[in-house]
Amino acid sequence: MKLAYWPGCVSRGFTPELHGSTALAADALGIELVTLDRANCTGAGVIAEHNQELADTLNARTFALAQETGLSMMNICSTCQGAQSECQERLDADASYRAHINETLSGEGLAYSKDADGFTNKNFLWVLVEDYGLDKLAEKVKRPLEGLRVGPFYGCYVLRPKTRLGYDEHPDRDLYLEQVIEVLGGTVVDYDGARRCCGFPVITMNKETSLRQAGTHVGDAIDAGADCLVTPCPLCHLNLDMQQPEAAKVVGRDLGLAVLHLPQLVGLALGFDPKQLGMPKHIASTIAVEDRVAALA
Amino acid sequence: MSAYTLKVRRYQPESEEDDKRGAYWEKFDVELDPTLSVLDGLLQAKNDADGTLAVRCSCRAAICGSCGVKINGQSTLACKTQLGEAAEEAARKARTGDGDAEITVEPMGNMPVIKDLVTDMESTHWKKFRRVTPWLLPAGPPPEREYIVPAESMVDVTQSVACIQCGACVSSCLSMEADPEFVGPAALAKAYRFVGDPRDGQTTERLFDLANDPHGMYDCTHCFSCIDACPKDVAPMNQIMRLRRLAGDDHGIRDVNNGHSHEMAFVKNIRKKGTLDESLLFQESYAPGVKGKLLPRVSAIRGLLDSIPTAIRGIRTGKMRSIPKLIPGVHHKLPGDAQDHVKHIYERAEESKIQLNLYIIGEGGEEDASAEATEPESVEEESATA
Known part of the structure; x- marks a missing residue:
């Protein structure tokens, strides 16, 4: 399996452990990634808020770069997925609009094609379940995560709106994290926050609202007995992990729950060492998870 | 006709029975055609099983907006959700692999509950x-x-x-x-x-x-x-x-609230760098431009000061231990001439600013819809x- 790879900005910025662990996990799974190093930020919905055409053209450029490789595209960020799917929906809706956008891209010799042969853009989570396959993933598991209690945290941008995010064709996309956790040998923890918002988009606008969301979900997961959370979104990770000590102050309780990136959880089951997967870089201590995994090996 | 179980979140503050004065769940078995609505199911339960079951409704045709509830956790109208679909969705979410799952019905969220499924909209x-x-x-x-x-x-x-x-x-x-x-x-x-x-x-x-x-x-x-x-x-x-x-x-x-300054900081950031310079974005969201830095607002100073502990933690674990992450503006540009092409996109799109309205043209509107x-x-x- 070979895919054009858009790593996003945050995975190489404040969550460098995500980019690193993706490379390790993909390699071990036999997924070859061709990094789109000329591609630009998706705008995370913020550029679309300012100017839709600007966001649509920026993302059309990334799609066109991917299409040049003849491969489908993978991202590792729920927010990238949502922002790109939003733009793709508009690009695909209107031929004259698409022509206008492609004219802008023509200077670079690029063009986005709506009907490019089987072209898709999917988050690593969707790739794992739909294209790689859970059976094949199960075969690769070297260290089943037995007894590890994992709370899924999706991130809004891979959940909603359903009409835009391909739920007609793949209705179970809001259950994939549970499926992956189970295939890796872990135990799914049901708690209220799994499909709620981490609050990150308003962290600079209303810090209290933002951190109350993050703190509430982390607290609910702890109350439900989780050893850790797992998320396919680095922006959720920023609020749930990096801001966790601040979120604890807002909700007025002790927190301290490890938050893993999806490729890290996969990597643990594939037998990688927590250090290789960058887990010591996290703010919320991952030591309890590391000890549990060490006991399995 | 098919059989369905509605698991309803009830609340009867005026009940004379002690165990009913707090919120509780109650199951009702109904038998109706799968194409009939969850509201039809609730009304059958009210008619046949318990006349005290409270639900607000009027038109039964998704026009009056009276019967808002949560069905299987999703806020929606009871009259617009078919029983068959709701049962399938309940089974899917329960991941039990069978179609016998109970349809949960709860009052709307973010509002006080008056009685059963009736909330205080006022x-x-x-x-x-x-x-x-x-x-x-x-x-x-x-x-x-x-x-x-x-x-x-x-x-x-x-x-x-x-x-x-x-x-x-x-x-x-x-x-x-x-x-x-x-x-x-x-x-x-x-x-x-x-x-x-x-x-x-x-x-x-x-x-x-x-x-x-x-x-x-x-x-x-x-x-x-x-x-x-x-x-x-x-x-x-x-x-x-x-x-x-x-x-x-x-x-x-x-x-x-730094709303517009955050938006503009983001927009300018990508024009200049192609990918996000997070520390620059953060700093510019609070204190935009030269003016923002020379005459920062109290809220900006507080916002930036508040973020210092987070930054220190990031440096300590190694997450932020690099010059570009610590000094706003040092972040690299896209390779080769890629940044120039991004700038060209900005020039053109900021000029024309087309906004497609998919509500009007439709998602599959295609070819003839004109931008x-x-x-x-x-x-x-x-x-x-x-």
């Missing part, structure tokens, strides 16, 4: 609704006959006009769960209905008010819940994004001069 939904002055405030004396406006100038408010005030979006709002004072999706969508109306004379005032309210347009976390909840396709979140675009970009409102026909600049000019 203290939340309607109070927030009145907060945005939901009526036309025309400039100058009314015309002798009706107001004449070009048809295309009303295109962008059509979607918000479709609202039936059912409260499903309020029920689903994840920001409001964290901040009950948030003005919320229904009221803000209604605000756009008047902000976008060329006849209204208070456009800037409305925008200024909602941009500077800490619980206003910049308190929306962009979670899309209201979009999925709305039974009439109003997409309240999209209307909130329209409010933000109009406030900051078209009316030049510099809000105290130019839905270009809203004309609308905005109208509203600015109205």
Whole structure:
């Protein structure tokens, strides 16, 4: 399996452990990634808020770069997925609009094609379940995560709106994290926050609202007995992990729950060492998870 | 006919039975055609099993907006959800692999419950609704006959006009769960209905008010819940994004919530660097440009100071231990001539600013729908001069 790879900005910025662990996990799974190093930020919905055409053209450029490789595209960020799917929906809706956008891209010799042969853009989570396959993933598991209690945290941008995010064709996309956790040998923890918002988009606008969301979900997961959370979104990770000590102050309780990136959880089951997967870089201590995994090996 | 089990969240504060005065679950078995609605199921339960079961309803045709509830956790209208579909969805979410799952029905969220499925819309939904002055405030004396406006100038408010005030979006709002004072999706969508109306004379005032309210347009976390909840396709979140675009970009409102400065910091950041310079984005969101740095607002200084402990933790674990992450502006550009091409995209798109309106042209509208026909600049000019 070979895919054009858009790593996003945050995975190489404040969550460098995500980019690193993706490379390790993909390699071990036999997924070859061709990094789109000329591609630009998706705008995370913020550029679309300012100017839709600007966001649509920026993302059309990334799609066109991917299409040049003849491969489908993978991202590792729920927010990238949502922002790109939003733009793709508009690009695909209107031929004259698409022509206008492609004219802008023509200077670079690029063009986005709506009907490019089987072209898709999917988050690593969707790739794992739909294209790689859970059976094949199960075969690769070297260290089943037995007894590890994992709370899924999706991130809004891979959940909603359903009409835009391909739920007609793949209705179970809001259950994939549970499926992956189970295939890796872990135990799914049901708690209220799994499909709620981490609050990150308003962290600079209303810090209290933002951190109350993050703190509430982390607290609910702890109350439900989780050893850790797992998320396919680095922006959720920023609020749930990096801001966790601040979120604890807002909700007025002790927190301290490890938050893993999806490729890290996969990597643990594939037998990688927590250090290789960058887990010591996290703010919320991952030591309890590391000890549990060490006991399995 | 098929058999269904409705698992209903009940609350009977006036009950004489002790165990019924707090909220509790009760199951009702009903038998109906799968194409009939969950509301039909609730009414059968009320008729046949327990006459005290309270549910608000009227038209039974998704027009009156009375029967907002949560079905399998999703805020929606009971009359618009078929029993067969609801049972399938319940089974899917339960991951049991069979079709026997119970359909859960709960009162709407973010509102006090009066009895069973009946919520107090007055203290939340309607109070927030009145907060945005939901009526036309025309400039100058009314015309002798009706107001004449070009048809295309009303295109962008059509979607918000479709609202039936059912409260499903309020029920689903994840920001409001964290901040009950948030003005919320229904009221803000209604605000756009008047902000976008060329006849209204208070456009800037409305925008200024909602941009500077800490619980206003910049308190929306962009979670899309209201979009999925709305039974009439109003997409309240999209209307909130329209409010933000109009406030900051078209009316030049510099809000105290750093909303517009965050947006512009992001936009400029990508123009310059192609990928996100997170520390620059953070700093510019609080203290934009030279002026923001020379004369920072108190809230900006507080915001930046508050973030120091987080940064120190990031440096300690190694997450942020690199020069570009610590010094705003050092972040690299895209390789080769890629950054120049990104700049070219900016130049062109900032010039034409086309906004496709998928509510009007449809997602599969395709080939004949013309981008130019839905270009809203004309609308905005109208509203600015109205």
